Amino acid sequence: MLKRFAILALLTVLLGATAAQAQDDCANRGTLDKQYCDADKNLVADAPKAGKCQDPGTLVFTYAPVEDPAVYKDLFADFQEYLSKATGKKVVYYSVQSNAAEVEAMRSGRLHIAGFSTGPTCFAVNLAGYVPIAVKGYEKEFQGYNLIMVVKKDSPYQKLEDLKGKKIAHTSASSNSGNMAPRALFPKLGLVPDKDYTVVYSGKHDQSVLGVVHGDYDAAPVASDVYDRMVKAGRVDKDALRIIYRSATFPTSSFGYWSQLCPDLAKKIQDAFNSYRFTEAMKKNFDGADRFYPVTYQKDWAVIREINDAEGVTYTEEGMRKEEEKEAAAKKK
Structure with missing residues (x-):
C-alpha cells in the first residue's frame, strides 16, 4: 500500500512538473488567455504545435449579432458556399444572439470562422484565440465607421x-x-x-x-x-x-478564424477571404463594399485597444463577466 501511495505521489509530482514546463514553454502570452501563446508578439494566438491542431469535418460560421441574425444568414450564403469549395468542407451558419455568446462559442471550439463587432473583437482575440484577418472594404482601403x-x-x-x-x-x-x-x-x-x-x-x-x-x-x-x-x-x-x-x-466588424485550426486549413480560409468578391446583395447591404480587405489586429485595432485601456477593460473571463454584469444591471434600472 505504501509503495502504491509512493508511486501516486511521484506521478503527481511529475504531472505538476510537466504542467509547469508547458507554462514555461510560452515565452510570451501578453493579454491572451492562459491556453494561448504569442511567441511572435503580434498580439494574437499562435497556431497550435504539431499534432495539437483542430481539423473539424464541418466548419461553423457566423456574423456578429448587430441586427437581425436571419438577414445575415441569407446574405452570407454565397460566401459560405465559396468557403466550402475552398476548404473542401461543409460550412454551416450558426446564429448567435449576443456578443458574449459568440465569444464563448469560439472559445469552446464550436465556432470556427466568424465576423465579430469591433469592440468584442478584442475579447474574442484574447479569450477565444480568434485571429482577425479582414474587414469589409474596397480595392485600396477598408470600410470604416x-x-x-x-x-x-x-x-x-x-x-x-x-x-x-x-x-x-x-x-x-x-x-x-x-x-x-x-x-x-x-x-x-x-x-x-x-x-x-x-x-x-x-x-x-x-x-x-x-x-x-x-x-x-x-x-x-x-x-x-x-x-x-x-x-x-x-x-x-x-x-x-x-x-x-x-x-x-x-474599423468595421472583423472577420477571421479560430487560431486552433490546423495551419493548412487556416491558410485556405484566409485565401478564400482574400479572393472572394461580394454579391450584388452584399454590396448593397454593406454600403458598396465589394470584398474583404486584409487587416491585422496589432495595427488596425490599436485605436480600439486605446479606448478599452482608457476604460480599464481587461480581456479576461472576469473582465467579460464585469461587462455583462454592467449591462444586466443597467437593463434593470
Whole structure:
C-alpha cells in the first residue's frame, strides 16, 4: 500500500512538473488567455504545435449579432458556399444572439470562422484565440465607421453638453461605438456617461435608433454604418433624426478564424477571404463594399485597444463577466 501511495505521489509530482514546463514553454502570452501563446508578439494566438491542431469535418460560421441574425444568414450564403469549395468542407451558419455568446462559442471550439463587432473583437482575440484577418472594404482601403450621436430632428439638442440630465441608450456593454467609445471620448467633450446622463442599454444599435425615433430615449450613440443601412432600407426616415456628434473613423466588424485550426486549413480560409468578391446583395447591404480587405489586429485595432485601456477593460473571463454584469444591471434600472 505504501509503495502504491509512493508511486501516486511521484506521478503527481511529475504531472505538476510537466504542467509547469508547458507554462514555461510560452515565452510570451501578453493579454491572451492562459491556453494561448504569442511567441511572435503580434498580439494574437499562435497556431497550435504539431499534432495539437483542430481539423473539424464541418466548419461553423457566423456574423456578429448587430441586427437581425436571419438577414445575415441569407446574405452570407454565397460566401459560405465559396468557403466550402475552398476548404473542401461543409460550412454551416450558426446564429448567435449576443456578443458574449459568440465569444464563448469560439472559445469552446464550436465556432470556427466568424465576423465579430469591433469592440468584442478584442475579447474574442484574447479569450477565444480568434485571429482577425479582414474587414469589409474596397480595392485600396477598408470600410470604416464612426460613432455618431443621434437625436430627434425636432429636439432642442445641438451639442453633447445639451444632453445632461437626459436618458440615453447605449447598445451593449462590450460594444465599441455603442458603449466603450462614448465612455472614453465623451468626458473630454463635457459629457460623462452615468454621471451627466442616465445610461440604459437597448441591446442592439437598431433598437437604440428606433428607440430615439419613438421617443423612448433622448439620444443614442450608435455605429454610423448601421444607421446608414437603416435609412437606406427605409427602416428610419432620414428626416426623423439629426446627428449632433461624429467621431474619427473606426474599423468595421472583423472577420477571421479560430487560431486552433490546423495551419493548412487556416491558410485556405484566409485565401478564400482574400479572393472572394461580394454579391450584388452584399454590396448593397454593406454600403458598396465589394470584398474583404486584409487587416491585422496589432495595427488596425490599436485605436480600439486605446479606448478599452482608457476604460480599464481587461480581456479576461472576469473582465467579460464585469461587462455583462454592467449591462444586466443597467437593463434593470
